[in-house]
Amino acid sequence: MKLIVPIEFYRQGGVERVICGTIERLIELEEVEEIILVLPKKEIPYFQEKLPKSPKIKYESFTLPSKSLQSRILSLINKFSSLSGNFKAEKFTKFLKRLRRKYQSEFSIKYLANHYQATHCLYFLINLLNPPNLNIHLAMVSHDLFWRFAPLSYPESYVRKYDLNLLEWLKKVDIVFAVSQKTRQDIISIFPEFSDKITTIPNSGFPTxxxxxxxxxxxxxxxxxxxxxxxxxxxxxxxxxxxxxxxxxxxxxxxxxxxxxxxxxxxxxxxxxxxxxxxxxxxxxxxxxxxxxxxxxxxxxxxxxxxxxxxxxxxxxxxxxxxxxxxxxxxxxxxxxxxxxxxxxxxxxxxxxxxxxxxxxxxxxxxxxxxxxxxxxxxxxxxxxxxxxxxxxxxxxxxxxxxxxxxxxxxxxxxxxxxxxxxxxxxxxxx
Structure with a gap:
């Protein structure tokens, strides 16, 4: 198994310990041949320090070869973004920036998945990210549905934004790992049609x-x-x-x-x-x-x-x-x-x-x-x-x-x- 793990953002604390604890043990398993850990470039040294040194872990960033077709497409989007900024087309500029972020991530993950011949892709955090279109198995971890079940009143537009994003992921992933049975049931209560995709794997409390x-x-x-x-x-x-x-x-x-x-x-x-x-x-x-x-x-x-x-x-x-x-x-x-x-x-x-x-x-x-x-x-x-x-x-x-x-x-x-x-x-x- 060659596992690509994109971490577009993370939270220091509990979620970070979940990521580190899981990866530390994944590299010990015979079934796991490689883990391609994809991070923002500035975060790579931090994770290299946090995780054990292992030839199984390959650190990569969300970048592309400069002469690739995907890189040229991103450059073109950048040029349009600069032009729209000159004309003060604020909404269009924001749209282009979102488009660039989306394709920067997806193109990078696709390129790295092909380069390393990855067999599976696992996301530890997906909130408001775009699910990539890959030709390998895609999985996600769900930690909570705070916007729905936390005792705090979020605006309807905020809840809908998170719901639609989760729905987009549920449609694309092959499996969802909920960290608790409660989180699994929370997802099913909103999107019951995906119950067969959702399984529970609790976290461990042991030190990493x-x-x-x-x-x-x-x-x-x-x-x-x-x-x-x-x-x-x-x-x-x-x-x-x-x-x-x-x-x-x-x-x-x-x-x-x-x-x-x-x-x-x-x-x-x-x-x-x-x-x-x-x-x-x-x-x-x-x-x-x-x-x-x-x-x-x-x-x-x-x-x-x-x-x-x-x-x-x-x-x-x-x-x-x-x-x-x-x-x-x-x-x-x-x-x-x-x-x-x-x-x-x-x-x-x-x-x-x-x-x-x-x-x-x-x-x-x-x-x-x-x-x-x-x-x-x-x-x-x-x-x-x-x-x-x-x-x-x-x-x-x-x-x-x-x-x-x-x-x-x-x-x-x-x-x-x-x-x-x-x-x-x-x-x-x-x-």
Whole structure:
């Protein structure tokens, strides 16, 4: 199998770890002869640093030989675009730019697929991208349908744009890999005619080689980095409306007012500003629900700065190494999300042997079923601050110990990134 993997854009964090974790294990499989990783040129050094050195991985960019017919077509589009700019034909100029991006991507992928004689093409991210017209098997990964199912009101035009784009992909791909059964059912609820194309391959929570974190398994429950006296609750997630950091702030304040001893550590974009009471958010900034949520976050943080400074630590965006360091330091992972397509932090906590407190979402129940770890996870009703505070207080007063390295290996090694990669290869091979 020769697999071409175009990454036209990506998000640092969970999706990036999914990409790296899967590719790291794909190159270990005998069935995989080559992976052609196609990236924006400026991103190639970053992924070369992140991924293991392997002759199986070929790094390419979205460029074409200068004298090729496709390159000449793109040059012609560029000339028309320049001319339209001179005549201030704004709409036509935008159309030509979109056309160029579309064909730049498609021509490059077609050229590379032919050059390497690729057998399959796999997209890890497809939102608002154009599906390529290829004469090889095409597959996609679906992480979520946030525009439809997240508790945030998107404009009808926005929802329709994403729906139509997903429909275009569903028509062209041979198979869809949904990261959870919930995501699969969400797609089917909108486009039931494609149910036979959609299968579920859950992510793994195990560390990837790229974040150099296998050492966590030698730390286990007796890690010198963990603080037995001060329980540390950890939320590794960028700030966003449906991540519901607000409920965690409110729960933490309730516990602080009881004079309990604990620390809450937040990692992810904007979490530093959240604790400082200076948060901004780009999503739906003109909607009332955005305004209300933002106001509540700012008000609760600004009015409780003494508690914020004593009990909370907002670290903002951090490196993978720092994310792992705080997994090692933490006593319990708290994940109060109101919506997730998968919710990687729960699986990441479980396979590190860390207890977790999470909102009662279907995707979290799925992960508990995968790893058979109900003894490690407490659920609370989504958005219920009192219930969340009660779970956290219970943990503070009677903390659970982390699992040992031996327990982790015995209980959870049945679903690692290797098993995920094997499923991708098996299903692609059956096409």
């Amino acid at each position: 080689k790229s974040n150099a974190s296998r050492e966590i398994f030698s730390l286990g429950e007796n890690s010198s980095e963990s603080n037995e006296e001060l329980p540390i609750f950890y939320l590794p997630s960028s700030f966003g409306i449906y991540k519901d950091h607000l409920s965690l702030l409110k729960a933490g304040i309730k516990l602080a007012e009881k004079k309990l001893k604990f620390k809450i550590v937040l990692i992810g974009k904007e979490t530093d500003n959240l604790i400082a009471g200076k948060i901004t958010l780009s999503q739906q900034k003109n909607t009332q629900e955005y305004i209300d949520y933002l106001h509540q976050c700012q008000e609760i943080s600004q009015n409780n700065q003494n508690i914020m400074q004593e009990y909370f630590e907002g670290l903002g965006y951090c490196s993978d190494e720092d994310v792992e360091k705080w997994y090692r330091n933490s006593s319990c992972v708290v994940f109060p999300s109101k919506y997730e397509g998968f919710g990687l932090a729960l699986s990441e906590a479980v396979v590190r042997g860390i207890p977790a407190i999470v909102s009662d979402l279907e995707v979290f129940r799925e992960q508990v079923d995968i790893y058979k770890c109900s003894d490690l996870v407490d659920f609370f009703p989504m958005g219920d601050v009192d219930a969340l505070a009660n779970c956290m207080e219970k943990f503070i007063l009677n903390p659970r110990k982390r699992l040992s390295a031996e327990e982790i290996d015995t209980r959870f090694s049945h679903w690692t990134w290797r098993e995920t990669a094997k499923e991708y290869v098996r299903l692609l091979g059956e096409l």
